[in-house]
Amino acid sequence: MRKKHHIFCLLVGMITLAFLAPLAEAQDAVRIGVVHNFTDLSGRSIKEGAVLAQEHMNKDGGIFVRERGKKVPVELFFANDGGKAQTSSSAVEKLCNSDKVDFLAGANGTELTLAQQEMAMDYKKIFLSSGAAGIQLWKNVEKNYSRYKYYFKYEPLDSLQLGEGMVEIGVGTAKAIAKQLNIPIKEVKAAFLAEHAEWAEPVVKMAQETFKKEGIDIVYVARPSRDATDLTTEVVEASRKGAKMIWACFSYEAGYAMVRQIYDLKLPLIATGYNSVAQDVAGYWKATAGKGIYSVSWTFVPPRIPLTPKTIPFYDAHVARWSHPPLTYRGNNQYNNMFILKEAIEKAGTLNADKLVPILEDLQYVGIMGTNKVDPKTHNSISGKGYLPNIGIQWIEGGKQEVIYPDYLKSSDITLPPALLKMKK
Amino acid sequence: MRENNIKKTLLAARGLAKHFGGLAAIEDIHMEVEKGSMIGIIGPNGSGKTTLFNVMTGYLKATRGEVFYEGEKISGMRPFAIVNKGIARTFQVPQCCKQLTIRENIHLACIHRCPKNIIEEKTREFARIAKIESSLDTLATNVPIGYLRKTELAMALATNPQLILLDEPFSGLTDLECYELAAIIKGVREKITLVVIDHKLKHLMPIVEKVFVLNEGRLFFEGSPEEVARNPEIQRIYIGGEIK
Amino acid sequence: MLFKLLIYTFISGSIYCVIASGFSLVFGVANILNLAHGVYYMMAGYFLYTFFVTTQSMAVAIPLAILCTILFGLFSYFVICRVIDSPFKTLLATFAFGGAISEIIFIIYGVSTYGIPNIIEGSFLLSDVPVVKQAFVAALVALLVLAAFVFFLNKTDTGRAMKSVAQNVEVAKLTGININQVKLVTVTSAAFLASIAGVFYLPLQSLHPSIWMNITILSFVIVVLGGMGSLKGIAASYIIAFCEHATTLSFAEGSYIKNGVYLLLMIIILMMRPQGLFGKDLGPFEVRT
């Protein structure tokens, strides 16, 4: 009995401790709150990007704030979104309240970002999201500007813009297959494997239209769940229906299953489109035990090519700091967004959100991937030529990434898997 | 012996049968229980006495045949409905709520049967009948089996039934307790018809006025205790039953 | 088409069998619904990965992984068999245990997914159906191990002891069987069975600390569908597998809604046979005697 009471007292002690802990007082700094998931890749890359940016800023004293008349160091506060709307919105609230942050950056996953957006707007904090593709986010700004004007999405692209990229690459792949197997593009049949998620719906529609226009017919469509672990049935069905390429659309672990099973079954198929996990330069090869070879994907993680003067320095710095390039595009988005914030603050010379909004709206910033600019009405990023390019990469022997799209950047052509090459006429 | 000579049939089984897979626990039982009578059912182990009760009270579904209560077909009804018709029963292993006190157990049976304000005294009254007032507030887990049997009887009475089926009320009791219980049973039978299963003929025979003998699921014999005592066949079954 | 369906049903069905059997066993003998069951499968995978990376040879890694998983099962026994009084508490304890383990994995291995190279490379055509060699082998091994285990249950004293405990603990106690020992053996062998599935089948899938829950749910469904505590019942896993593959083939969203489909099936079956397919009949109302 007595022992039990001891245990109980111990618990009580823990509770009180936990309560007392977060009472830390603010000192002079630009406080940036970063919400991300502590237990997945996207979250990890966001953290790495944020920390790297902070270090780079503080190396030369931080951000110059005119109204304070000096350079102010950047302080980061991290909170876990826990992969749930509730936890993530209370994470934001915790940042705004207990940690008294001035700005919010980070977030991944549209549903979570939506929850956080609400919270951030309640507190009128500038919020630069760096990993959510849902169009609802900027639709909100469009609908109710006065409330949502504090939300900005320089990067990443929204699902429609992503869609363009994926489709472009899909069509590019189809053309390449047709050329290499010297068959008419009519015979390059495509199968769709798109994750069953809200953001993918418009993309799939768009893809279907474009493919029809290009004369590539779609023989099979499957919409597995985004964390499916076994897609054998789907891929086999696809190749049975005579598809030579799978136009994939995966933002989660299901991407591994697909490439893995295509490889295991030695199917005459090549996966293209968008396979989020294939962007992960560091982990992809390990995660698929080399089975991820030949898979093509649209990417928003910069390969080591001079897209802008900033690309290669960033790439090297990231590798130097974390011994690997960004794991997902959220990493470089986060880094980029924080520097956009820096630029805006130095322009405005204040941390006041309402003063910053107009500055951010007409800010044109040359970032890592290209030139960042938002549409002042919707605060949505502007993509396409001159702004943010669509890049396609392919994994080849020895776990190397090759840029295969667009033509003015590519380092090599698409390499087709041997099983597919056998079909050469 | 009884004031009303027109003997009205209370419970009647017509060609009752229950099969568990292959084996027939009971097979085409015909029996009638007259109002106000006191019936004993005896038979060796596995002769289907308890199954008969379970079928009559709706705990098991009859394979064949029907049960009538006051001329109304009750076979197929759910157990609680049959209880509400007025047939209470007890079990071989007393079924009381172990986590509740004796009082609460009896109270349970009184619910919906009498207005709230008199439930308390009702409870105490039934407790007095069953001679368990002394330990009303002890948990059912902490009382000996004798008390449980009495509690169960009290609960059965509390559902103000016309007919009570007692399933081996004497088993597991000392002789003393048996006499006590027998007395209680005698006490209540003025108003209520009783059917009693038991092996302890010593205690059963004196209180019953008619006996059904079951053997291998069939109704083997039916008559007064004296006739049963005289019948050598039954002795043989019983002894055989014991040895088998 | 149907043939293809059957092949894939056979493969995944057999894997489910060997996983679910352990779950069923632990429930039957120790009367514990071990929500952490999926963790054994997952751990087998992680052990295999670790040992393969360190030793670079499957021949060494596989036995080591199985051994470690068994040891892990041994360890888990001391956690999950401590709470006995209420079924909810056991559920909660095992759930928390599983959660804790997967969190630890998160902390050790980080959030990234890992892949294990196949033991046997390549695939072959069964008539016109492409089948991954490893998957096929895994299925066969699973069945063999299961058969061996059933033999162990019926022929050895320990096995018989387990069965008797499953049937009636009290009687078993009276006959002088050491209940805790039996439970220990049971949990351990459950871990062993799961580890077989993990070691041979996980290389075809990716390794992530969150895979355990689905496995648990799957085996739970199988066991309930087949009938609690009846080892025959795990044959239901073929039904589930068939259901999955059929749905996947017939709808575009197939592999998304497949869980819903087989759960629906389960509900319908339970409505008709509340004791599951192979469970023993309780009658309309069990009288406790």
Next chain:
Amino acid sequence: MSGKLGIPLSQKMKKISKRWGVLLFLQLGIPFVTDNPYYYKVLIIFYLYVIFAMSWDLIGGYLGIGSFGHALFFGLSAYTTAILNVKLHWPPLVNFPLSILCSVIIAFIVAKPTVRLKGHYLTLVTFAFPVIVTNIFFAFPDFFGADIGISGLSRLSRSRVVDFYIAFCATWGIYFILRGVIHSDTGLILRAIQSNEAAVISCGIDTSRIKLKMFILSGMFAGVAGFLYAHVIKIVEPSNLEVHMSMQPVVICILGGIGTLTGTFFGAMIVTIVNESLRVVEQYRNLIFYLLILVIVLFLPKGLKWYIDGVFHFLGSKLRGVTLARK
């Protein structure tokens, strides 16, 4: 009479719940202590979890029906109000009865077949329903918003403080309703059923009808929690229907002490407030949380409430000793 009835359990309850009366008024005072909306939010969520847990406790704790799909009622009422509020712009007040009705209906649909089942079969069937419903939701993405759910619900009231008081009143209101139920004859029947259903049936009580009733009542209160939750978080998404959500009330009840209404307060405190304040060790938060559950289940199996009572008794006796010594 109910007080005299539930001996000794409910007498103990009465005594103790007097003590919780103090606690109640302490809670009332919170707004005078702090004005940090974040703390309010945590507290509101705490209250909603208490409601949710109490609703589970009614069937899980007192009736012994372990429903592992309770998120269904919670989530469905949340979705109902979300759809009405976002798509049709109906105010929360109008949606309230509708969403409760919705969860009552679904509770009936679920309960009708399940109450006949026993033990783990029941557990799994209750567990299966939310999964199926989630799948249905995903089948109509443009209506139910699939994985993104429905966002932008109007808030419950102007200020957090008012929200807090709404949650507060709802919680204690439901607490007293349930307490009434449990101390009445019905409560006795519930405990009896958990103890031995055969006995209850042989008293001529239709147990499955009672079970059905209780299930619906429980579903209704879960619905209340879900409704409030939707308007506090202002986004409704499939995770409201997930296994994780269904686990919450079970966890809370067992931590706090199963079959004790006041226990849910302590359980919920662990699950919400402590869990929230563990953010300082974010990396290990979940681990600590799970370990905490394990420790409590393994070493404090009776649930926190029981031990807290123990501590109170202990202190009480000490104080009494002191006063006696003075005399």
